[in-house]
Amino acid sequence: MIDPHVHFRDGVQSAKETLQHGIEVAQLCHFNAFFDMPNTMPPLTDEKAILERLERGEALTKGELFYGVYGGITTDSDQVREMVALHQRLFPRIIGLKMYAGHSTGRMGIIMVEEQERVYETLTEGGYRGVLALHCEKEELLRESPNHSLARPPEAEIESIRDQIRLAKKSGFEGTLHICHISTKASVELVNEAKRGGLKISCGVTPHHTLLNASDSNSKDNLLKMNPPLRQEEERQALFEALLEGSIDWVESDHAPHTLQDKREGASGIPGFRGMLLLLKRLMGAGVSLPQLERLFGGRVCEVFGLELAVKVPTLEQIEIALEGARQSYPWDPYQALH
Numbered sequence: 498m499i500d501p502h503v504h505f506r507d508g509v510q511s512a513k514e515t516l517q518h519g520i521e522v523a524q525l526c527h528f529n530a531f532f533d534m535p536n537t538m539p540p541l542t543d544e545k546a547i548l549e550r551l552e553r554g555e556a557l558t559k560g561e562l563f564y565g566v567y568g569g570i571t572t573d574s575d576q577v578r579e580m581v582a583l584h585q586r587l588f589p590r591i592i593g594l595k596m597y598a599g600h601s602t603g604r605m606g607i608i609m610v611e612e613q614e615r616v617y618e619t620l621t622e623g624g625y626r627g628v629l630a631l632h633c634e635k636e637e638l639l640r641e642s643p644n645h646s647l648a649r650p651p652e653a654e655i656e657s658i659r660d661q662i663r664l665a666k667k668s669g670f671e672g673t674l675h676i677c678h679i680s681t682k683a684s685v686e687l688v689n690e691a692k693r694g695g696l697k698i699s700c701g702v703t704p705h706h707t708l709l710n711a712s713d714s715n716s717k718d719n720l721l722k723m724n725p726p727l728r729q730e731e732e733r734q735a736l737f738e739a740l741l742e743g744s745i746d747w748v749e750s751d752h753a754p755h756t757l758q759d760k761r762e763g764a765s766g767i768p769g770f771r772g773m774l775l776l777l778k779r780l781m782g783a784g785v786s787l788p789q790l791e792r793l794f795g796g797r798v799c800e801v802f803g804l805e806l807a808v809k810v811p812t813l814e815q816i817e818i819a820l821e822g823a824r825q826s827y828p829w830d831p832y833q834a835l836h
């Protein structure tokens with residue numbers, strides 16, 4: 498299977514997890530391909546950092562697994578042009594480009610709509626036709642609140658998606674927009690409406706947004722803190738149903754492990770592979786067919802990115818074994834509430 502959204506750690510972040518550990522757990526969970534996000538330390542926003550990261554990942558995956566990275570986009574138009582050229586030269590090792598339309602972890606946010614517009618113009622002028630993955634949370638709609646789900650409300654995501662669709666159309670963007678980790682029903686509707694209108698756009702959902710809700714997160718304090726945050730139960734149900742209906746393109750873990758100390762101090766993100774398997778199991782239980790599971794866990798990713806990678810869904814027995822191994826691989830289990 499493919500996990501098209503992971504935040505592997507390494508180097509100065511090795512206390513959270515090493516690249517080797519992340520890859521081992523992913524493999525244990527039956528993933529043979531993963532796309533690593535660019536908000537690493539240092540960030541993957543220039544050729545040197547990208548090549549170093551690729552070499553490190555490829556040395557560990559040894560050609561047996563697929564390891565690709567996203568190039569990060571900044572507000573500097575020259576840097577955006579460099580990323581377009583690098584993507585052209587190194588695809589699929591550089592699988593696509595990523596823009597943070599709002600701050601998350603790593604302060605890579607491009608928060609002004611005018612700056613986002615310039616990114617679209619530069620990508621379009623440069624003839625970029627790859628995938629532009631987007632973290633959508635509109636900065637001006639975020640609030641001060643000790644409750645993370647209220648601090649980053651649904652409107653922030655929905656309005657940012659609306660902005661991206663408008664800007665992509667206005668600039669004549671020729672690539673594919675991918676809206677990462679959607680967390681609301683309205684987001685799914687917006688994406689599907691744009692798709693019906695002929696825009697090349699896809700969306701992914703995480704296991705945590707389809708299996709857990711905001712009340713789980715309140716009871717666990719920071720341990721279930723992530724961006725975008727967990728939502729109300731109605732949203733969770735609607736996302737799960739959207740997966741069953743086929744109106745969400747794929748599942749992505751947003752795997753982002755931390756030490757317990759970092760979590761206590763407010764870090765956003767949770768380990769993600771175990772959630773992927775729990776969601777897979779839940780979908781099997783809901784009667785989703787094998788071809789549809791293969792589509793959600795990699796088939797559709799291959800189609801959108803133009804890749805030929807094997808997608809093999811594990812059996813229930815293999816899932817049970819992997820679930821236990823993955824639980825023991827991290828200092829806490831975000832899915833404890835499910836049991």
Ligand SMILES: [Zn+2]
Nearest residue numbers: 502504534751
């Ligand atoms: Zn992420």
